[in-house]
Amino acid sequence: xxxWRPDHRPTSEGGRARAAARLALGLLLLALALFALALIxxxxxxxxxxxxxxxxxxVAFDPNATEHRIVWDLRxxxxxxxxxxxxxxxxxxxVLQGATRNPLADPSILGIHAGASLAVVLGVALLGMTQLxxxxxLAFAGAGLSMLVVYSVASVGRDxxxxxxxxxxxAAITAVLYAxxxxxxxxxxxxxxxxRFWQVGSLSGRTVDIAxxxxxxxxxxxxxxxxxxxxxxxxxxxxDVARAIGQRVGLSRGLAGLAAVVLAGASTAAxxxxxxxxLTVPHVARAIAGPSYRWILPYSMLLAPILLLxxxxxxxxxxxxxxxxxxxxxxxxxxxxxxxxxxxxxxAAL
Amino acid sequence: MFRAVAFTLALFTMTTLPxxxxxxxxxxxxxxxxxLDAVPQRIxxxxxxxxxxxxxxxxxxxxxxxxxxxxxxxLQGLDLAGIEIIGQxxxxxxxxxxxxxxxxxxxxxxxxxxxxxxxxxDVVSALAPLAPVTGPEQGASILTLIEDYEALxxxxxxxxxxxxxxxxxxxxxxxxxxxxxATAAKPDLTALAVWAGADALYVAATAGSSELMDFANWxxxxxxxxxxxxxxxxxxxxxxxxxxxQPDLIMVDNRSxxxxxxxxxxxxxxxMKAAQAGQVADWPAFWLRNYRVYASELAxxxxxxxxxxxxxxx
Numbered sequence: 127x128x129x130w131r132p133d134h135r136p137t138s139e140g141g142r143a144r145a146a147a148r149l150a151l152g153l154l155l156l157a158l159a160l161f162a163l164a165l166i167x168x169x170x171x172x173x174x175x176x177x178x179x180x181x182x183x184x185v186a187f188d189p190n191a192t193e194h195r196i197v198w199d200l201r202x203x204x205x206x207x208x209x210x211x212x213x214x215x216x217x218x219x220x221v222l223q224g225a226t227r228n229p230l231a232d233p234s235i236l237g238i239h240a241g242a243s244l245a246v247v248l249g250v251a252l253l254g255m256t257q258l259x260x261x262x263x264l265a266f267a268g269a270g271l272s273m274l275v276v277y278s279v280a281s282v283g284r285d286x287x288x289x290x291x292x293x294x295x296x297a298a299i300t301a302v303l304y305a306x307x308x309x310x311x312x313x314x315x316x317x318x319x320x321x322r323f324w325q326v327g328s329l330s331g332r333t334v335d336i337a338x339x340x341x342x343x344x345x346x347x348x349x350x351x352x353x354x355x356x357x358x359x360x361x362x363x364x365x366d367v368a369r370a371i372g373q374r375v376g377l378s379r380g381l382a383g384l385a386a387v388v389l390a391g392a393s394t395a396a397x398x399x400x401x402x403x404x405l406t407v408p409h410v411a412r413a414i415a416g417p418s419y420r421w422i423l424p425y426s427m428l429l430a431p432i433l434l435l436x437x438x439x440x441x442x443x444x445x446x447x448x449x450x451x452x453x454x455x456x457x458x459x460x461x462x463x464x465x466x467x468x469x470x471x472x473x474a475a476l
Numbered sequence: 477m478f479r480a481v482a483f484t485l486a487l488f489t490m491t492t493l494p495x496x497x498x499x500x501x502x503x504x505x506x507x508x509x510x511x512l513d514a515v516p517q518r519i520x521x522x523x524x525x526x527x528x529x530x531x532x533x534x535x536x537x538x539x540x541x542x543x544x545x546x547x548x549x550x551l552q553g554l555d556l557a558g559i560e561i562i563g564q565x566x567x568x569x570x571x572x573x574x575x576x577x578x579x580x581x582x583x584x585x586x587x588x589x590x591x592x593x594x595x596x597x598d599v600v601s602a603l604a605p606l607a608p609v610t611g612p613e614q615g616a617s618i619l620t621l622i623e624d625y626e627a628l629x630x631x632x633x634x635x636x637x638x639x640x641x642x643x644x645x646x647x648x649x650x651x652x653x654x655x656x657x658a659t660a661a662k663p664d665l666t667a668l669a670v671w672a673g674a675d676a677l678y679v680a681a682t683a684g685s686s687e688l689m690d691f692a693n694w695x696x697x698x699x700x701x702x703x704x705x706x707x708x709x710x711x712x713x714x715x716x717x718x719x720x721x722q723p724d725l726i727m728v729d730n731r732s733x734x735x736x737x738x739x740x741x742x743x744x745x746x747x748m749k750a751a752q753a754g755q756v757a758d759w760p761a762f763w764l765r766n767y768r769v770y771a772s773e774l775a776x777x778x779x780x781x782x783x784x785x786x787x788x789x790x
Binding site: 171172173192195196199200201256257258259313314315316320323328330331333449 | 543544547565566673674675676713714715716717719732734737738741742743744747
């Protein structure tokens, strides 16, 4: 079964165990870093709140204290949504890259972002919806529907939904959907005005209700995604090899796609279409953890919220008294890091 | 002797000829005079000019709006039957429809800070070849603006003494007297005008809005924010700082119902004691152009001022 590991990873049992221990320790460190970042996120904002009051708000909440309410009602939901959305985006990107064996795959390539955006734009333009909470279901439905269309288009023909056909169908459907979105936005400035903040991707104004609305989907999606790790490892060797070792290729790809659409759809519903995280984080995870999706998936799940929440914290403080949307900061912050990574090491091919 | 005769003759021509030839003369808000051989009949109006002129009996043949007509607060409640809508977005106008209307005059509002007319330069350069563009200037008072519309409408042939038009004016004057009495009765009451977005709370500068300047002139104590925004109209407060100002009465921009919904959806909206106590009223932001709507908005504000506890905030 050496064919399982056609790479440079240690093959002796002892070496493999040491590598696994090292990677597990890495995960633990990332989890600690993420926890620290979450605390920083609770302590950071447009209003200066002393650390002891932030702590008091968490352990001894007093509904009459203004600072406690700000920590509890604004920063905590925002931090939770940031953690959930970040983890979902990282997982969705990794799963999609694995399932389509396309290093450029991310939630935007399969029409998920475009579908969610179109649904929200239509809801604002035709139904007059204006509140974030009403966008959630629209975005979710739009993401699912467009993913379904992409998948059906790609499935036509003898080979079924191959990675290349999925990517092409996704690109084509995305182009069509964005054409419709732009046509609506150009002719309806009111709609543009309503959705422009949503479209950039933002964590501000997210309440507990929004977190609760999407939480079940993110949980199911995350469990499903983590469960596909072994299938993704099989697919990464190519469809023929995967079939030869007894894997049902179509089913694997379908399950992985389902996990990705639930994750990406729910995260887009909560925070708007954030493009960069799902694309880059899995590459960083792969650079650290090697080619096995059993490690890539948990690493992506922890690295992505670090990027997203870190970017959000920075966005809150660099433009006081206003804020910079997290979608903008992630791109500004993430792109140079990603470029440095690409230059320093040869990224693993898929 | 000859000069005296010539002077008399000149004076005579100046005073009588315009009347005899049915010519039309108007000095617009930009300071430029418009001279026409006849009183213009076919008028294309911006949405604000239409909202000013229609209640005075001057009906344009076409209107260009800044948004879909259904969303144009200024046009609400006006009879637009038979008037062609030639634009439904800021900066856009259907030039073919405009030309087909064969206008004699374009009436818009002059924006002194931007040195352009309602709709912006694109609209002006599209419409100016069809007919002269003129209209009153936006300034420090909606009341003055309405009076400018009265003068313009009169020159266009409106009968301001008509019973329905005169009745609206006297109803406004009564509403204004009530408003002044209400503010005089509560000299300690402070008010804050805001627009609420999901990203932040926007606090309005009094000097950025003609009706706020009117309210201040009529005795309402409006809190003026520290404006950091370079456009000079708003102070943008993160929702974490929503309690920076503590007014007794909050006035929320009522151009769109969504603004109030957005405000109420923010957990920290009620950090303002006035929001907690329900002392919240409508701010008719930027859209008042005639006595009828001004009277009804003033009446709502007067009721809110009378009902408000003026000692809510320090």
